[in-house]
Amino acid sequence: MRIRHRPSSTGCPATGLRNTAIPRQHTGSKRDDFVRQLARWRTLLADKGKNNPVLAGLLALANDSAIYLVGVVMIGLGNLVLVPLYTRHLTLAEFGVYALVDITVLILVTVTQLGFGVSYLKWFAELDPSRRGELLGSTLMISSLAAALGGGFLMTAVASPLGEQWLQTSNRSFGWTLLPIVVLENMQGLLLTDLRAQRRPLAYSVSAVGRLLAIVGASLWFIIVQKQGMRGVFLGKLVGDGIGILMLAAFCLRATPLYLSWPLVGPMIRYGLPLIWSGLLWMMLDASSRYFLGHYSSLEQVGLYGAAIKVSNVFQMLVTQPFSVAWGGVMFQIAKRPHPRLIYGKIIGLSLVLSVIMALVVALFGPALFALFTSPAYFPALTIFPLLLLVRVIQTLDYPVSAGVYVSGKTQALAVIWSVGLGVNVMANLFLTPRYGGLGASLAWVAGELTIAVLLGLAGQWYYRIPYDKAPFIVVTGLFVLFLGLKEIVHNNLVFATAGSLALVLAGVMFTYLSVQKTSMTLRSEQDDHSPSAF
Numbered sequence: 001m002r003i004r005h006r007p008s009s010t011g012c013p014a015t016g017l018r019n020t021a022i023p024r025q026h027t028g029s030k031r032d033d034f035v036r037q038l039a040r041w042r043t044l045l046a047d048k049g050k051n052n053p054v055l056a057g058l059l060a061l062a063n064d065s066a067i068y069l070v071g072v073v074m075i076g077l078g079n080l081v082l083v084p085l086y087t088r089h090l091t092l093a094e095f096g097v098y099a100l101v102d103i104t105v106l107i108l109v110t111v112t113q114l115g116f117g118v119s120y121l122k123w124f125a126e127l128d129p130s131r132r133g134e135l136l137g138s139t140l141m142i143s144s145l146a147a148a149l150g151g152g153f154l155m156t157a158v159a160s161p162l163g164e165q166w167l168q169t170s171n172r173s174f175g176w177t178l179l180p181i182v183v184l185e186n187m188q189g190l191l192l193t194d195l196r197a198q199r200r201p202l203a204y205s206v207s208a209v210g211r212l213l214a215i216v217g218a219s220l221w222f223i224i225v226q227k228q229g230m231r232g233v234f235l236g237k238l239v240g241d242g243i244g245i246l247m248l249a250a251f252c253l254r255a256t257p258l259y260l261s262w263p264l265v266g267p268m269i270r271y272g273l274p275l276i277w278s279g280l281l282w283m284m285l286d287a288s289s290r291y292f293l294g295h296y297s298s299l300e301q302v303g304l305y306g307a308a309i310k311v312s313n314v315f316q317m318l319v320t321q322p323f324s325v326a327w328g329g330v331m332f333q334i335a336k337r338p339h340p341r342l343i344y345g346k347i348i349g350l351s352l353v354l355s356v357i358m359a360l361v362v363a364l365f366g367p368a369l370f371a372l373f374t375s376p377a378y379f380p381a382l383t384i385f386p387l388l389l390l391v392r393v394i395q396t397l398d399y400p401v402s403a404g405v406y407v408s409g410k411t412q413a414l415a416v417i418w419s420v421g422l423g424v425n426v427m428a429n430l431f432l433t434p435r436y437g438g439l440g441a442s443l444a445w446v447a448g449e450l451t452i453a454v455l456l457g458l459a460g461q462w463y464y465r466i467p468y469d470k471a472p473f474i475v476v477t478g479l480f481v482l483f484l485g486l487k488e489i490v491h492n493n494l495v496f497a498t499a500g501s502l503a504l505v506l507a508g509v510m511f512t513y514l515s516v517q518k519t520s521m522t523l524r525s526e527q528d529d530h531s532p533s534a535f
Helices: 028-052 051-081 084-089 094-110 116-126 129-159 163-168 176-198 201-225 229-252 261-295 298-336 340-366 364-375 377-401 403-406 412-437 438-463 469-493 494-530
Strands: none
Touching: 028 377, 051 129, 051 229, 051 298, 084 094, 084 201, 084 298, 084 377, 094 129, 094 163, 094 229, 094 261, 116 176, 116 261, 129 163, 129 176, 129 261, 163 469, 176 201, 176 229, 176 403, 201 229, 261 438, 298 340, 298 364, 298 377, 298 438, 340 364, 340 377, 340 403, 340 469, 340 494, 364 377, 364 438, 377 403, 377 438, 403 438, 412 438, 469 494
């Protein structure tokens, strides 16, 4: 006879033994509770986002920013964490040489990528998945060739008598490293773009961390142990870039055919040509002040200016870069949501207030940051630090402010706008830098960036009208006045700086909450007015 076990009241087979529940570990219980609470909050926010398109757009932007924050921070740290090493082992003049060469390498990498940073994302989304390997292989081939030509030109120029006149030094033994550095950093940018297109933030972050650790380790070896000075700076960068490329190749190139398909790449280059010019102009805005300082002043002034820029990269690393990476993926998606113009306007206002608040927080800790990242010889650069943070704020705003230009497809206006901005920057440098040195160069950079932001906003309004709210501009004006009034008191007291920073962050949170609530009420009012019961 077949005996069937009937489940007992405890849920176990009726074996005659009482089921005794095994208590969970206390730490596991806490972890599970946290996971459940996090899931509950995400569900709640998602439900609210369904009924509030503005909140949904903000959540998408915040989510993508958070996803790529680790990777972007690691890439930024590659430049920032080495600043103490450089400023403590290089003279002001040597750091000035490094600042000039470093920005020139960035310009060449930007130009030789041929606009693939944007066009690759577009083609990747539209191309059949079976051809994506062909896309990556073709773009790598053509951009690497362009980078080799650009890097070879820079290497030759540095080694020539022109390089001695430009850099004002006979110590140019690092020149040969510039060719491979330009090529490797060009490839690195394209492979990171491929990971963004595939939405692989973990691989993106792991590659960035690996490159950072390699650069730091190699730089410590060449600069401190080998005592190779400026040559060690570029050798460390070369080794780190090489290891970073090996990691990226493992993630991206395992099934990628490395051959050139011109019918595929040709249209991408034509699409990206205006972007190349815009990218070049953007880099020239950064570089021109250094070049003018080197011409009208001294390499020591270039070193002070370059150190202040490096420290201001704290803001760029934490705010501008994560926002820009996320914005590229979210901008066009917002256009497909309900009330897209309202969402763009709200993001512009919130970006203005929150970026200014973050810049003021960084400015409050300016003396502490300079003490951490530089030596006392660089402390005079504190006078221009707030102006450079203002530049970073304006650069952050360029992304949402230009939404109207991109959504309307009128990207040809970008080259004109950036050209005008660079022209204003050059004219301001010619007038201000010979008279005021680093302060004049900083003001010239602010003038150029502000011109671009205003023109982007005007062009965006012409092609795709976005409603702007006055409240963010009023709040920002009040914050600037308050900062200028209390700067001297707060700067010299770390406790006051901390308290002021917490107050600013709280103000940002409150402004964001009130702004979203106000928009929600406006949308509900419009829905009620158009509902059938209203007629």
